[in-house]
Amino acid sequence: MQLHIVGGFLGSGKTTAIAAACKTLSSRKKTVGVITNDQGKYLVDTSFFDNQKISAVQVAGGCFSCNYDDLMEKTDRLSRTIQPDVIFAEAAGASADIVATVIKPLRDVWKDREISITLSVFADTRLFNQWISGDETPFSQKVMYLYGKQIEEAGLLILNKRDLLSPGRGRLALDDARGRYPRKNIRLQNSLDILQVDSWLDELEAMSNKPVDLLSLPIDYNWYAAGKAALAWLDTSFEFQAEGTTDMRPLAVDWITSLDREFRLHSIGVGHLKLMLQAGKTEAKVSLTAGDAVSWRRQIPDMRGKTLRALVNARAEYDPSQLHDLVTKAARSVAENHQCQMEEKDTEAFRPGFPKPKRRMM
Ligand SMILES: Nc1nc2c(ncn2[C@@H]2O[C@H](COP(=O)(O)OP(=O)(O)OP(=O)(O)O)[C@@H](O)[C@H]2O)c(=O)[nH]1
Ligand SMILES: [Mg+2]
Incomplete structure (x- = not known):
């Protein structure tokens, strides 16, 4: 089974891309489930997946790392009930440090099970541009600290909503990102275009077959917590x-x-x-x-x-x-x-x- 964890800041396009990917996988006769995650419990995303007839369960009341047992329990429940080929787990938009607190511990407890885990991080290319150029953003430094940590730990970084920028500015963002993170897999994407989501799926498939090394972050939890609490x-x-x-x-x-x-x-x-x-x-x-x-x-x-x-x-x-x-x-x-x-x-x-x-x- 493949478990694709999808992180990235609030509103960056995670749910949109996951829903489109689920449609493609279903059309390829693959069984797919989704785990949503949030601090709260009345979740628009969970109703959205339900409305799309996509099997979804939720880990509510905190991020995956703080509700790690619940994440394992929900993964097992989906495995039992629908026997999925693929599960997407959408992390809450203000969570970071997923490699150290979720992926490595899961790889450790599941070392005898055939489950490959990937980490995609979505970023709205417009906010990413402001952040990487040091321009003013709509958020405080504390929030942007958390944002930067999300980007830093991405196994695959998706600069999303490319359609909202001119092609030149999109390419510039990609160059900047590759300059800052030369060892990272980075792609520009419009998640409203199913073909571009399909090509993200192809990358996930390749990463599942040949797992990339994910590095735990150095992270200051006081700053991270301050960013969340803002x-x-x-x-x-x-x-x-x-x-x-x-x-x-x-x-x-x-x-x-x-x-x-x-x-x-x-x-x-x-x-x-x-x-x-x-x-x-x-x-x-x-x-x-x-x-x-x-x-x-x-x-x-x-x-x-x-x-x-x-x-x-x-x-x-x-x-x-x-x-x-x-x-x-x-x-x-x-x-x-x-x-x-x-x-x-x-x-x-x-x-x-x-x-x-x-x-x-x-
Ligand atoms: N133009 C454009 N809009 C997009 C794209 N991807 C997502 N959106 C839009 O961005 C908005 C937020 O998308 P979501 O998929 O809900 O974002 P999210 O990351 O799941 O948000 P949270 O769960 O709140 O963190 C929606 O209006 C989507 O239609 C894209 O590639 N291009
Ligand atoms: Mg969402």
Whole structure:
């Protein structure tokens, strides 16, 4: 079996690439499962994989390294229930130090089992460019420390969303990355293009057959923890109830437009605001990441129904309760403007705690 761990910063495109890769593998008659991971427990990504009919289980309440036993348990459960050829494990977007705390310990306990493990790290090429050139980014130095550590430990670094840059700037990013990390496998990718995802899969296949040496990182856990704790985690659900069946899209568009405006107004570094929207029979995942002004609009289809349900996962560099206030206030205001009743439930707003890996192998 192949276990492909997919790391990388919030909103870099991990879920998108994994979902596309699962489709390709299924069409090749391979059985595939996914393990999602997050600090919270009400996860947009898990519902997204469920909606795509991809077998997914989640390791919730902390990163893989702190929930290492749960990761092994979920891998075994998937192995028993679907007997997969391939499992993708998507690490939470603010986790690093995966080689020392997850991959090496797993290779150690599974030394008698035929499981190959790879590590891909995704990076939005635009943020990567800012970081590698020393330009200002939407995030503080603490958060960018964690970001840099993710990049540093990648077995395969994917500079993703290449389609959002000119070909020249994309190539320049690739050259810069290769200059900084001459021994790393690095690729430029547009994960919305299935052929480019297929070629990532080919690389994963090759790496599974001939494992690359992964090096444990030197990492300052105080800085790493400070980077995590600078981020606010908000998971919550809203239900908007209209008087009769109507198109709920305008309400959703107004809500995210107003959130985007607030984020800019308060200069909030948005890692990823993701929503799973559902009205009638229509479901849609909508993402807003740093620097995305418009693309989320295309992700909201017409949604006819009397009720719009929204599962919200927001990760941003801000105070958790203020982030919660901001999201709720905007929801209340659009509900009023669109003459809907609004109810909120299952809310958790917090900062990720100090990472305490179960094992760490140098
Ligand atoms: N243009 C473009 N958009 C992309 C690409 N890959 C992903 N996206 C978009 O980026 C947004 C975030 O993608 P996700 O796959 O959810 O990102 P993620 O890394 O799983 O995010 P977290 O799980 O929150 O860490 C979505 O709107 C995707 O459609 C790409 O190659 N090009
Ligand atoms: Mg994801």
